Amino acid sequence: MTLHYSIIFDKFPVPHHSEISYPISAYQNYDKYTDSMIAFVKAALTKSIKKWGFTAEDMTSVEFYFFKGSEEVVFFQWEK
DSSP states (O other): OEEEEEEEETTEEEEEEEEEEOSSOOSSSGGGGHHHHHHHHHHHHHHHHHHHTOOGGGEEEEEEEEEETTEEEEEEEEEO
């Protein structure tokens, strides 16, 4: 299952995006895996922020999601 994350940084108008492969296919019943999925993406996000040359303080918003067919399912959102 592919999980996506999109981040907007302060003073940088273009959102950054990445994706990570989650080891469980939870498309139908993702609610019971939400906490695990969030933790999984947060770990990847931390590495990506450093790679992109930003810090956590630079983030203004973030969104975690996956695609169920053609539907985008957002399972976490945060905004400063």
